[in-house]
Amino acid sequence: NAGVTQTPKFRVLKTGQSMTLLCAQDMNHEYMYWYRQDPGMGLRLIHYSVGEGTTAKGEVPDGYNVSRLKKQNFLLGLESAAPSQTSVYFCASSEGAGGPHEQFFGPGTRLTVL
Amino acid sequence: GQNIDQPTEMTATEGAIVQINCTYQTSGFNGLFWYQQHAGEAPTFLSYNVLDGLEEKGRFSSFLSRSKGYSYLLLKELQMKDSASYLCAVMDSNYQLIWGAGTKLIIKP
Numbered sequence: 001n002a003g004v005t006q007t008p009k010f011r012v013l014k015t016g017q018s019m020t021l022l023c024a025q026d027m028n029h030e031y032m033y034w035y036r037q038d039p040g041m042g043l044r045l046i047h048y049s050v051g052e053g054t055t056a057k058g059e060v061p062d063g064y065n066v067s068r069l070k071k072q073n074f075l076l077g078l079e080s081a082a083p084s085q086t087s088v089y090f091c092a093s094s095e096g097a098g099g100p101h102e103q104f105f106g107p108g109t110r111l112t113v114l
Numbered sequence: 115g116q117n118i119d120q121p122t123e124m125t126a127t128e129g130a131i132v133q134i135n136c137t138y139q140t141s142g143f144n145g146l147f148w149y150q151q152h153a154g155e156a157p158t159f160l161s162y163n164v165l166d167g168l169e170e171k172g173r174f175s176s177f178l179s180r181s182k183g184y185s186y187l188l189l190k191e192l193q194m195k196d197s198a199s200y201l202c203a204v205m206d207s208n209y210q211l212i213w214g215a216g217t218k219l220i221i222k223p
Contacts, residue, residue, distance in 0.1 A: 040215055042118060042203075042212070042215045042216065043213040044213070048210075090156060097209035098145070098205065098209045099145070100145070100162045100164070102147065102159035105156035105157050106156060108155075108156055
């Protein structure tokens with residue numbers, strides 16, 4: 001099992017460009033999440049999904065969109081990148097929401113917006 | 115507001131014991147998680163506490179006091195590979211994880 005994979009691993013964008021980050025999991029998990037991690041701050045939830053075809057906003061959703069057309073995939077889109085979106089983006093998945101259901105993380109995407 | 119506090123950085127000696135504290139104020143509580151994150155890598159799960167008390171797992175133990183809004187992660191027999199950041203996260207009433215900024219643990223020989 002590959003677990004959670006993310007593509008690309010690194011990307012440099014210019015302000016105003018768009019891009020899509022792809023997350024895939026092979027654990028048949030219902031729940032998927034997109035986080036960003038910035039120096040000196042905790043992981044912050046951007047968007048999440050509780051199942052195929054559903055998405056919801058997290059703590060910092062502005063400037064991002066998501067889609068979950070297939071259970072195993074969760075896409076994060078930046079329509080018009082801004083320097084404030086320079087960050088490391090992590091995708092995660094879990095079997096359930098509560099209880100002892102740990103989140104499994106992908107390796108991350110390091111995005112720089114110039 | 116919701117808040118998770120943990121020390122920014124700690125230093126310990128190989129073979130010793132270290133305790134990393136975490137205090138929290140959240141809207142609701144559905145469990146507390148500890149994750150380990152090596153530099154440049156993804157967080158990986160270490161422990162989960164939902165009831166008061168100590169959970170032991172090998173060299174790592176985690177303690178929770180819900181009345182005090184307090185947890186700690188105890189690492190015994192420290193090894194160089196334990197050099198990493200340790201993230202405390204609380205699951206709130208909406209079943210979303212609220213994350214601390216992490217504690218960078220430096221192990222010296």
